[in-house]
Amino acid sequence: MSETASRLRGKDLLGIADLDVSEINLILDTAEAMKEVASRSIKKVPTLRGKTVINLFFEPSTRTRTSFEIAEKRLSADTLNIAIAMSSVVKGETLIDTALNLEAIAPAIMVVRHASSGACHLLARTCRAGIVNAGDGTHEHPTQGLLDAFTIRERKGRIAGLKIAIVGDLLHSRVFRSNILLLTKLGADVWACGPPTLMPPGLDRLGVHATTRVDEAVDGADAIMMLRIQLERMQGGFFPSLREYFTVFGMTPERVRLAKPDAIIMHPGPMNRGVEIASEVADGPASVILDQVTNGVAVRMAVLYLLAGGGENEAAA
Amino acid sequence: MPIVMDADRVSRSLMRIAHEIVERNRGVDQLALVGVRTRGVPIARRLASLLLTITGREVPNGALDITLYRDDLMRHAVGPQPIVRPTEIPFSIDDRHIILVDDVLFTGRTIRAALDALIDFGRPRTIQLVVLVDRGHRELPIKADYVGKNLPTALAETIRVRLSEVDEVDEVSIERAEGDQA
Numbered sequence: 001m002s003e004t005a006s007r008l009r010g011k012d013l014l015g016i017a018d019l020d021v022s023e024i025n026l027i028l029d030t031a032e033a034m035k036e037v038a039s040r041s042i043k044k045v046p047t048l049r050g051k052t053v054i055n056l057f058f059e060p061s062t063r064t065r066t067s068f069e070i071a072e073k074r075l076s077a078d079t080l081n082i083a084i085a086m087s088s089v090v091k092g093e094t095l096i097d098t099a100l101n102l103e104a105i106a107p108a109i110m111v112v113r114h115a116s117s118g119a120c121h122l123l124a125r126t127c128r129a130g131i132v133n134a135g136d137g138t139h140e141h142p143t144q145g146l147l148d149a150f151t152i153r154e155r156k157g158r159i160a161g162l163k164i165a166i167v168g169d170l171l172h173s174r175v176f177r178s179n180i181l182l183l184t185k186l187g188a189d190v191w192a193c194g195p196p197t198l199m200p201p202g203l204d205r206l207g208v209h210a211t212t213r214v215d216e217a218v219d220g221a222d223a224i225m226m227l228r229i230q231l232e233r234m235q236g237g238f239f240p241s242l243r244e245y246f247t248v249f250g251m252t253p254e255r256v257r258l259a260k261p262d263a264i265i266m267h268p269g270p271m272n273r274g275v276e277i278a279s280e281v282a283d284g285p286a287s288v289i290l291d292q293v294t295n296g297v298a299v300r301m302a303v304l305y306l307l308a309g310g311g312e313n314e315a316a317a
Numbered sequence: 318m319p320i321v322m323d324a325d326r327v328s329r330s331l332m333r334i335a336h337e338i339v340e341r342n343r344g345v346d347q348l349a350l351v352g353v354r355t356r357g358v359p360i361a362r363r364l365a366s367l368l369l370t371i372t373g374r375e376v377p378n379g380a381l382d383i384t385l386y387r388d389d390l391m392r393h394a395v396g397p398q399p400i401v402r403p404t405e406i407p408f409s410i411d412d413r414h415i416i417l418v419d420d421v422l423f424t425g426r427t428i429r430a431a432l433d434a435l436i437d438f439g440r441p442r443t444i445q446l447v448v449l450v451d452r453g454h455r456e457l458p459i460k461a462d463y464v465g466k467n468l469p470t471a472l473a474e475t476i477r478v479r480l481s482e483v484d485e486v487d488e489v490s491i492e493r494a495e496g497d498q499a
Contacts (some may be wrong), residue, residue: 026400033382033401042437045385075385230391305385305401 015140072301145178160187168227192219330465335367379406386430426461470473
């Protein structure tokens with residue numbers, strides 16, 4: 001039987017790197033209970049009633065922000081969305097000053113997305129409120145990693161021993177970083193695949209198999225996780241053309257057939273159809289892409305409950 | 318650590334309660350059992366089995382986790398944070414007579430949370446409460462309809478219910494808090 005903690009050690013969720021296996025299991029087990037709440041006709045529990053959660057997004061986001069907001073509302077928290085383009089940041093206020101001003105409202109949790117890696121760590125050291133990293137630069141996106149692991153565990157019953165291929169723009173992906181940390185901690189056999197120009201150095205030190213051959217990565221895989229080509233983060237030419245990228249690295253039905261017959265196809269979204277994934281694969285029977293979205297709410301409810309639901313943040317709340 | 322109910326006494330109490338449920342509800346039509354996690358769940362299952370024996374009719378039963386409805390979560394850190402487990406009520410509770418089942422009735426706050434949780438699932442016709450032990454010290458106006466044993470206790474005492482499904486033995490004991498000489 002796998003080890004499960006009784007609580008999270010810190011007030012923040014900054015990255016998978018800070019979690020041990022028992023804490024990861026606690027979040028995943030709690031998310032199972034939270035998923036049951038989402039199946040009810042009244043999808044709301046009073047758990048975080050009277051607590052304020054601020055969604056502080058310095059980068060555009062639709063699905064992550066919406067997912068957090070639904071999770072907060074289902075737990076009865078009071079939510080506040082700060083659209084940074086409309087805030088004092090555009091007048092020159094620093095990140096720390098913004099956060100300290102918001103903290104004067106006494107939130108229990110601040111959910112933060114920022115273009116700079118490490119921004120959440122800076123806020124966590126400064127603020128009494130719990131900080132949940134909703135994506136910081138190319139560093140980590142821990143709740144995405146957790147929802148991916150939850151989806152794999154839900155479909156496969158386990159994670160240890162599974163072959164999981166992660167294919168795409170590894171260099172710019174915070175999802176990739178969170179996932180390799182999480183899946184290797186849970187004992188998966190992780191294969192990372194992408195163009196040489198989009199592979200971060202030192203992958204072998206992270207305990208994953210690195211390859212530039214998609215067929216090798218997906219051969220016998222239990223799960224194939226596709227990553228988006230992040231054109232907005234690319235300063236130079238990392239590959240000749242989108243068409244060529246799809247030909248060499250795109251997930252096609254032919255490539256999926258190399259994986260196990262019951263393999264699942266994952267994508268954190270938003271998808272570039274016809275670039276990293278063919279529509280027949282994205283919409284096919286093996287796709288769990290929409291399950292990932294559903295599970296994201298349950299996982300975020302679990303994280304918010306575990307960070308704000310136990311009274312430890314009383315001073316801030 | 319005096320044993321106040323042994324396996325035989327637990328078994329006889331549940332049989333009596335099952336008969337009382339049948340008598341009070343004039344059968345088991347539109348009845349359903351919902352056990353409060355953790356030990357209310359096996360008690361509800363045992364009652365369902367006894368009701369089947371007595372009436373020949375299956376009574377649906379489910380499991381309710383009340384952690385997300387607790388009113389003490391926000392107040393102070395009291396030991397380990399409760400681990401949330403799934404609620405499993407695989408039937409509609411609308412217009413049913415729900416028999417809510419728990420092991421010990423103490424302050425009434427668990428049952429208040431359970432009532433809140435149940436009502437989020439629908440609108441039962443009635444909710445009746447079964448407890449194996451009523452130890453008193455109510456903080457809310459809640460009273461059980463069926464009681465295995467009334468057990469007046471001191472606040473410093475703890476009632477420990479062990480059931481074979483969870484603890485490998487059926488017994489109810491009273492434990493005194495360490496260092497308490499009263």
